Structures are given as C-alpha cells and as structure tokens.
Amino acid sequence: MIGPLPYIMFKLISRFATRFGLRTATLLVLISAGIGMMPAQSEIEWVDGREHNFGTVSESDSVVSHRFVMRNGGDEPFSIVSATPRCRCTKAEFNPRVLQPGDTTSVVVSFFPGNIKGNTIQRVAVVTSSRSRISYLFIKGFVIAQTNEAESQQPDSNE
Secondary structure, eight states: OOOHHHHHHHHHHHHHHHHHOHHHHHHHHHHHHHHHTSOOSOSEEETTOSEEEEEEEETTOOOEEEEEEEEEOSSSOEEEEEEEESSTTEEEEEOOOEEOTTOEEEEEEEEOOTTOOEEEEEEEEEEESSSSOEEEEEEEEEEEOOOOHHHHHSOOTTO
C-alpha cells in the first residue's frame, strides 16, 4: 500500500492532466507542493548584526576579536554545529550547547593581521542544526604595515 501523499499527488496530476496536459499538470502540482514546504523566516537572529568593522588595524597587532551574539528567534531548539573561517588568518570559537527558543549564545571571531596589508574582508560560515542551517558572519578592516623602528630612526639619505 502506498502512503497518502503519493496517492494525493497522483489524483491531482490526473485531474489536471485532462484539462491542461500531463506536463503542465505535473508542473502545477509540484510547484504548489513546493510552496507549502518553503521554510519560515530564519530563526537565527544576530543581535547586533552579522558584520563588524575593526577599522584600522596594525600588522603588528597580534589579534583583534569581536563577539557576535546569536539569538534563537524560532520556536524549536537548535545548536551551532560549526563555525568555519574562510582564511587561516581568522579563528571562530563558540559554545556547542543547545539553544532553546529565546536563548542567546555567541561566536567570537578573531583576526590575526600579520602578513596582511590593506583592506580585508573575512567570512565565517556558521552552520546550525536549525532549518536555516547556515549563516555568514563578516569582519572587515584596513591593515597598515608594521613600521620598523630602525628604518624610521635612520636619517634620510637625501640630506
């Protein structure tokens, strides 16, 4: 015996096929079935946004960090599965606990500016067990070169 959903789909396609043709009927049924399966608005809420700009950072700074706060705005519990940076110059840390509806947690994103100069944008993919599944965090900044004290104290050769 087949389940109720395939039977209902068969009946709908059969009914519309006589009127619109088999291809059109199948398309109409599949589209209408898909509309009901679309996920609700994301249950992942980033309290102060998903982007942070560090401004100007010196290449000699060992690390700069920002804490992103996540809230479960849905009606089902979920947890963070992973937080993966795109670059090895970035690290993400989180607490792998279950977030009940309304609970908050945080993802701390650290950036190590050594050997990077100029504008930078780094992305962290935060994967959860929620229906929304994935969310992206972004950090930005402008890294200035480290000044060498020995070079800056030498007299200009044009003098």
